[in-house]
Structure formats: C-alpha cells, structure tokens
Amino acid sequence: MSMRSRQLNELGDENTEIAKSTVDGGRVGGWAGVLTGVASTVALIFSAISLYHSVLKQPELQFHVPPVVHYTRDASGNYEVFAIPMTVSNHGARDGTVLDVELIATSAGGAETKTFYSAYQVDGTFFVKPGAFDREKRRFERVARPKQPFAPISVAGRSSYSGTLLFYTKDKPFPKIVSGSGVFDLTLRLNTRLDDSLGAVDALLANPPVPVNKRVKLGFFSEQNAKQGTTYRMIDVDWQKQRANMSADEVTAEASDDAAEPSDEPK
Numbered sequence: 001m002s003m004r005s006r007q008l009n010e011l012g013d014e015n016t017e018i019a020k021s022t023v024d025g026g027r028v029g030g031w032a033g034v035l036t037g038v039a040s041t042v043a044l045i046f047s048a049i050s051l052y053h054s055v056l057k058q059p060e061l062q063f064h065v066p067p068v069v070h071y072t073r074d075a076s077g078n079y080e081v082f083a084i085p086m087t088v089s090n091h092g093a094r095d096g097t098v099l100d101v102e103l104i105a106t107s108a109g110g111a112e113t114k115t116f117y118s119a120y121q122v123d124g125t126f127f128v129k130p131g132a133f134d135r136e137k138r139r140f141e142r143v144a145r146p147k148q149p150f151a152p153i154s155v156a157g158r159s160s161y162s163g164t165l166l167f168y169t170k171d172k173p174f175p176k177i178v179s180g181s182g183v184f185d186l187t188l189r190l191n192t193r194l195d196d197s198l199g200a201v202d203a204l205l206a207n208p209p210v211p212v213n214k215r216v217k218l219g220f221f222s223e224q225n226a227k228q229g230t231t232y233r234m235i236d237v238d239w240q241k242q243r244a245n246m247s248a249d250e251v252t253a254e255a256s257d258d259a260a261e262p263s264d265e266p267k
Contacts (some may be wrong), residue, residue, distance in 0.1 A: 057098025057258060058202050059194045061155060061209045063088045067239035069186070069216060070127070070231045071178055075145075076167070077227030080177055082167040083126065084188070086155065089160040094195040098153040102189045103167045108182025112175055116167035120147035123164070127231055147227065151194075178226075181218050183237060188212045 063086055063202050070083040082103060101114040126145050153161050169177075178184065190209040196202040216234035226232070 034123075052108065054093055056198070057093040058196075058198070058205060058207070059094050059155070059157070059192075060092040060098045060207050061088055061090055061098070061190060061192055061194075061213065063101075063188070063190055063209060065188060065212050069214075069234050071218065071226075071234055072229060072231040073226045074084055077228075078173045078175070079168055081121065082186075082256075083164055083231065084167065085162075085164045086188075087160055087162040087250050088155055090155040090157055093157040096157050096195070097193045098155065098161075099191045099193055100150065100152070100193060101167075102164060104187040104189075105177045106185040107177045108180070108184055110185075112177055114169050114171045114177055116152045116169050118165045119168040120166040121145045121150055121163055124164055125171075126164070129230070132183055168219070178218065178221065179223070182216050183215055184234065186214045186216060188214075210254035 003256075038141045044170070065084060065086050069085075072081050072083065073079065076082055082105065084103070101118040103118075104113065105116060123146075126147060128145065147166060150165065150262055153163075155161050189211045192209060194206065195208070213236040217237050217240065218232060218234050221232055
C-alpha cells in the first residue's frame, strides 16, 4: 500500500472517531438538557403551590365549640342567655371576618325553637357566683358581670381567635327554651365576609364554614337561681357517653391486668 493510501485511511479513521465523539457528546448534552428542564418545571410547580398557600389562598374559617356550654339569665331574669366559648381558626392565607354568630336552640322535646344572636363578649369574671342574700333589702346583692358589646372578629391568615360569646334571643322572651332539665339541640352558624378580590376564582373556590350541631344535657335547673344569676352547665351528650365508655374500659383493663399478674401467695 502506498504512502498516500495509508494517509487517507488514517484520515478516515480520525474522521470516524470525531464523528462518534460528536454523536456521543450530543446525546449526553441532550439528556442533561431534559433533566434540567424537568427540574425547572418541578421547582416552578412547587413555587406556585407555595405562593398559593402563603399568599393567594382565600380565607378558610373553621370554628370549634367545647363539650360544655353554659346557660343563665340576664340581670332582669327575663331574657335567656347562652354563654358559649369558641375558637375560630383561619387555615387560609388571607384575612376573614366573622360578622356575627347565630345560635338556633330547640327546647327539650322540640316544642320550641328560637334564634339567638351574638350580643356580647365576656371573660372569666362573668361566671362569678351571685352575691349573698341581703336580709334588709330581701334580695341578693348585685354582682357586677362586665361584658363588652360584640364586634365583628377579624381573623388574620394562618391565625385564630378564642373567646366566650353571650347569645340573646331575637324572639320574644316567652315561652322559655330552658324551663327545666333535659336534652337540648343547639346549632351554631358563622356569618362571614371573605376576601373576594380575585373575583370568579374566589367564588369558585369558596369554602364557607360548616355549622356546628350539638345535643347538650342540663342535669339540674332552678328557675329562681337562674334569675339570681346562677350559671348552669350544659354537657354534650355524645362527649359524656364517650367519657363514660372510656371509664368502663379503663376499669375492665385494670381488672384484666390484676387477674394476669402472678400471685405471691402459696398455693
């Protein structure tokens, strides 16, 4: 083989190697670009989700009521008063406002149903017991029960409000919802104003608060004491049953443990 032929063959081999390297390099570069694009897309999606939950998510108000609520009468003794502690939490990013809270109460047996409105906010001093009996004036001493008129509650995003509200009836004072012991049905509803600055998007994604329903039991009641300011506890029926069942289970478990333990007494 001549010198020129060998040179041509060597040049051809070099070109082949260069071509292979170019193809392999392009393939590697292509996969790197795809992976970079996927990573960028995932990061963009997570950024959008974070933006929604931290800035754009509309108010999502939920409210919670403890298993024990309270019943009393006002200073004149004519108007019924429900004192109900509650917590309103906002799981959204934007602020929400509770304009008022509505209570629908049904008497034991279902004969009477009345609507109550959130009239006042109070603290622990409201539950101070009535004063002693004044024999000269032949009446109980007046005990101050301070209360503040209810104002709409603004709940900032990712925050909560806790307080005790007094509910007064919107209807005539007679007949009473509570005139003796028994089981009563209570329904609480929040009337709210939510941020709708995003228009149709907010309307589509609106998530109004779900009403809270409770069946509560009043074990003992005295009309005379209620007029003097005594506050009575009304206990959630389902919660009371759960507590009773838990107590029975605990007693059974303890008895089983005692039976399973080996005895040190000689047989």
